[in-house]
Amino acid sequence: MKYTVNEQGYYGDFGGAYIPEMLYPNVEELRQQYQQIIGDAGFKSEFDQLLKDYVGRPSPLYLAKRLSEKYGANIFLKREDLNHTGSHKINNAIGQILLAQRLGKKRIIAETGAGQHGVATATVCALMGIECVVYMGEIDMERQAPNVARMKMLGATVVPATSGSKTLKDATNEAMRDWIGNPVDTHYIIGSVVGPYPYPEMVAQFQSIISLETKKQLLEQTGKELPEYVLACVGGGSNAMGMFYHFLEDEQVKLIAVEAAGKGVDSGHSAATSVLGREGILHGSRTILMQTDDGQVVEPYSISAGLDYPGIGPQHAHLHKRQRAQYVNITDDESLQAGLLLSQLEGIIPAIESAHAFAYLEKMKFEKSDNVVICLSGRGDKDLSTYIKHFGF
């Protein structure tokens, strides 16, 4: 188990809980209780039931025939886009709302980039009748306006983050400030495998359903549990960690994490953290982040709001350093082209985040017998205006 977390919350050199003392009691309460709570039979059955009847799991594993033909391999899509609310984010939101209830919390806060996590959180709060406040960068609120409206319709309060780059990292800062001020009654539902321990581990566990189902579905469909390749896009990295989780110890499975190169890795407008970042501390964990020589966090850029984050989760930093997964990157333009291709070959419009993973297929060489799984982490409805603007439809 060399890729899992140790007792102090570290994955190798990465992780930990670098938080101000004001957050210590909250995070410590979580650390002490979450394993026991989520291991409880009552929790498990409620979680499984909601994933099945409310989210619609298991999500299909779909052999994309025309895409397979184009790339000369058997390409399977793990259809997280078909989940209720349109992405993998709901898996974690369901898990954490059940946890929050058991911790006796009366109020939920969350950060969101593309709005997918915000929508998922607003959804589970509506489901459980709990107050919900979502922090979202002012710039992201403009480029993901439909998701802002969705959150409001679901009864959430959306608070614009107006500091810094006015995107995901600033929304995360604002959510942490809210939690500092409301330490007793509030649970912070972090949406990715980032933040202080135990968040990265907890979110990965809730998302691990993706790879658990995939293994079973591959066995049913191909007679083999293990594919040759697994691909997923990485911003903070929650869909990728869920997609990799149950393959981590199967070293023969090649794991490929696709970051956003933005306008190009060297353009100064990029979010390719594993290339541009160095080890440091961001949002409570030691990880790889984009920063100046002086340790100031650099503003990232990607056309995709969900990948527009200057760090990666600490477990990803560990997988990168240990070379268990390969970290690659794809530009804005390449991802939009891949989104168009998937739409026209398979009739599926992907989220621009997920389209990054598909774009990397262009750069790979396959054997005809290779089984390849790509996490289609979200659907493209929220990105239609970006696609329309780019392609001039």
Added chain:
Amino acid sequence: MGGQIAMHHELPAMNHQLSTKHMNRLNQLFEKKKNNLLSVYFTAGYPELNTTVDIAEALEKAGVDFLEIGFPYSDPVADGPTIQHSSQTALDNGMNLNLLFEQLADLRKRVSIPVLLMGYVNPMVQYGVERFCAKATEVGVDGVIVPDLPMYEYETLYKDCFAKHQLSNIFLVTPQTAEARIRKIDDLSNSFIYLLSSASVTGNSLQVSDVTETYFQRIKDLHLKNPTVIGFGIADQATFQKATAYANGAIVGSAFVKILGTSGYMEKIPEFIKSIKG
């Protein structure tokens, strides 16, 4: 930076005792004066790049007992809008740790009261914690407050380094901190403990309520080995007096940074300090 996590291996085995009382300026101050200590925080490089030591000197002349000089960070999660703004302005002005240490090179020619540096862990780690501690001591800094440096990481990675350079590390205690943890913080501290007045980021005015008073009294009744200083929300004479009724001193931050944001701020310093001390 891969070396950072393993840094404790590179240090000679020194086995500093937790209780080692190196008498730096902070310890001497707390020995000499037990009540009504006033400390002031300001962000280096705000509102102007090169007035750090000027402001420090003016604060000493105005009667402040010790200082906290903030080194700015892009993502200060424990700070409210006032200090977020001063930090961003300082960064935009070009402040960084290299420059700050250059500015502080003649600190001890002009300022004799204790000085702490306050900031977030990432800039310190990127500078190199060993190098940071050495440089801080060299320019005459007495201690460091790093809100997001947790106790576990401090103990396992950095404690020996702080001790070697005779720098005090200041821990925070909040209304939610459990007694066992406060006791542990008391053991690890060697100058004073920073009590947060409430669960809040910086810059929210202290609302003294029964809850706050019960908390302050609870801490007082623990009879800690270290002196205590209350910060967050201390903005005027009333809040200063309320805080110093329970602790050895109080820290003014955002309220002073707001003064720095007005024109002619240098001339306003004596009057502001007088308004706090009464």
